[in-house]
Amino acid sequence: MSEPQEIVVIGKNELMGRVAQLFAEGYRLVQIGCSTLPDGYELNYSFDEGYRFKNLRILAAPGEEVPSISAIYANSFLYENEIHDLFGVAVKNIAIDYHGTLYRTTVKVPFSVENVKFSEPPKPKAAAPPQKPGPAAQKPEAPAQKADAPAQGLPQQKELFKEQPQNPEGQKE
Secondary structure (H helix, E strand, O other), rough: OOOOOEEEEOOOHHHHHHHHHHHOOOOOEEEEEEEEEEEEEEEEEEEEEEEEEEEEEEEEEEOOOOEOOOOOOOOOHHHHHHHHHHHHHEEEEOOOOOOOOOOOOOOOOOOOOOOOOOOOOOOOOOOOOOEEEOOOOOOOOOOOOOOOOOOOOOOOOOHHOOOOEOOOOEEEE
């Protein structure tokens, strides 16, 4: 069973007000995630209070600035620097700004719209020709084994567990 999660799509101009409201209600910041879309970015801000998740989602176009929430949730500076360094999203007014040096990557902003190659969706397969009705192919049956015969390839149990001779008092030697 999974817990229902509320996802609220908002404009970036609403972000600070909504985040401040969640902070006042006792929500903690769980994560900020970013996904590259063909024409921009989707940022998801996840919060939790009493095992209830609430997600705020904003969309940003390439080159568009997004406000930092680090004035409300100080620990968000790591997420925001990561999003800047890996996706190229400009985050405005980060409390602790690494200015693009949080991550060292061989490709600058590897997950930016310019660097991510989207594959074309798979083409629908042609309909398979209908199969002719008929008797199902019968598999040859394996030869029956006797109930007391050992399974093929396995030693008999007696070979594995040989009886130990016992002395006259009934104790093992």
